[in-house]
Amino acid sequence: GKFGKYGGIFVPELLIPALEELEKAFLKYKDDKEFNAELEYYLREFAGRPTPLYYAENLSEKLGCKIYLKREDLLHTGAHKINNTLGQGLLAKYMGKERLIAETGAGQHGIATATVASLFGMPADIYMGSVDVARQKLNVFRMEISGAKVIPVESGAKTLKDAMNEAMRDWITNVENTHYLLGSTAGPHPYPTMVKHFQTVIGKETKKDILEKEGELPDAVIACVGGGSNSLGIFSEFIDHKEVELVGAEGGGDGLEGKHGATLSAGTEGVLHGSLSFVLQDDYGQISEAHSISAGLDYPGVGPEHSYLKVTGRAQYGPITDEEAFRAFKLLSKYEGIIPALESSHAVAMAEKYAKENPGKTIVVNLSGRGDKDVNIIADYMGVK
Numbered sequence: 001g002k003f004g005k006y007g008g009i010f011v012p013e014l015l016i017p018a019l020e021e022l023e024k025a026f027l028k029y030k031d032d033k034e035f036n037a038e039l040e041y042y043l044r045e046f047a048g049r050p051t052p053l054y055y056a057e058n059l060s061e062k063l064g065c066k067i068y069l070k071r072e073d074l075l076h077t078g079a080h081k082i083n084n085t086l087g088q089g090l091l092a093k094y095m096g097k098e099r100l101i102a103e104t105g106a107g108q109h110g111i112a113t114a115t116v117a118s119l120f121g122m123p124a125d126i127y128m129g130s131v132d133v134a135r136q137k138l139n140v141f142r143m144e145i146s147g148a149k150v151i152p153v154e155s156g157a158k159t160l161k162d163a164m165n166e167a168m169r170d171w172i173t174n175v176e177n178t179h180y181l182l183g184s185t186a187g188p189h190p191y192p193t194m195v196k197h198f199q200t201v202i203g204k205e206t207k208k209d210i211l212e213k214e215g216e217l218p219d220a221v222i223a224c225v226g227g228g229s230n231s232l233g234i235f236s237e238f239i240d241h242k243e244v245e246l247v248g249a250e251g252g253g254d255g256l257e258g259k260h261g262a263t264l265s266a267g268t269e270g271v272l273h274g275s276l277s278f279v280l281q282d283d284y285g286q287i288s289e290a291h292s293i294s295a296g297l298d299y300p301g302v303g304p305e306h307s308y309l310k311v312t313g314r315a316q317y318g319p320i321t322d323e324e325a326f327r328a329f330k331l332l333s334k335y336e337g338i339i340p341a342l343e344s345s346h347a348v349a350m351a352e353k354y355a356k357e358n359p360g361k362t363i364v365v366n367l368s369g370r371g372d373k374d375v376n377i378i379a380d381y382m383g384v385k
């Protein structure tokens with residue numbers, strides 16, 4: 001469970017047996033015919049896969065590049081998160097677990113967990129920082145109407161990091177009957193490997209479609225990076241093709257001089273939530289408070305595989321500020337009639353920057369989610385009452 005030196009298992013002794021049980025089950029079922037037939041059934045009939053690889057004609061005109069959008073925003077529940085929650089939810093069922101818990105920031109992973117809990121007839125407790133409960137109200141309502149319990153977290157920054165702390169604490173107490181459905185490629189082994197595995201369906205579809213449409217691989221694949229799952233899901237199929245540039249857009253918040261969540265752009269090596277990766281920390285090793293207009297990127301850690309891709313130079317990462325993301329949110333809404341999640345807006349803004357420096361290239365942007373959840377944040381940001 002290592003990516004170079006990154007990854008590993010840095011957890012209290014109490015969690016080791018649960019992680020070993022989970023790894024054993026994942027290795028047993030990941031290539032199992034029956035498991036995959038059932039997973040593919042739900043991905044197709046329930047979540048709505050495959051998603052389009054849409055040629056954004058107006059945006060391409062405007063940016064002077066060929067821009068393709070991978071439409072994970074069209075999935076049931078509105079983001080890529082359901083790829084992972086269907087995989088882990090089914091695995092939990094096969095393992096005989098009776099209860100699901102999860103952390104959430106943007107509420108997309110939360111609703112994707114609540115949705116599969118309803119589908120598989122399990123109770124779900126979703127931990128969510130009270131700051132995020134306030135700024136992603138629509139998703140809190142959706143989780144509760146789906147039968148899940150949203151547990152506000154009041155510790156620390158009251159955002160994603162703190163929600164993960166509480167979820168891990170619950171898991172330690174209830175490890176016998178509970179599966180912790182971790183929502184990104186972070187955390188202790190096997191989570192970074194397992195979550196990426198369930199997200200690689202994005203990259204597989206993208207590679208097939210771009211070859212059909214263009215007859216060759218794209219020049220660049222661009223995605224936003226919070227914990228790192230939608231980006232690894234789409235990067236995965238291109239990593240071995242060195243001619244394809246992989247670009248990650250991080251939450252630049254107020255800029256690198258101010259508060260942000262750009263862990264790979266400005267962080268250092270450290271341990272958080274059970275794995276060695278890059279983190280935002282002060283000189284004493286205390287994890288710093290992150291900030292991003294988008295709750296899903298508002299996280300002072302990042303998955304260990306991204307740390308490996310960064311130090312080996314296989315992928316490039318840069319910050320996109322709140323302001324740049326906000327402008328890209330409006331750009332896509334106005335030019336393509338697609339309202340993106342604020343997280344995904346960071347990838348669109350990064351594509352704009354890439355297009356300016358690389359005219360005439362072919363770019364694939366992972367549109368990880370839709371922006372319904374964010375309209376009140378945008379309205380406030382615009383000063384619209």
Ligand SMILES: CC/C=C(/N=C/c1c(COP(=O)(O)O)cnc(C)c1O)C(=O)O
Nearest residue numbers: 105108109183226227228229230296369
């Ligand atoms: C697991 C906590 C992250 C959440 N969301 C992260 C997110 C992200 C960033 O997460 P990653 O793909 O895992 O980097 C990108 N796009 C959308 C639409 C997101 O909602 C959540 O709680 O919904």
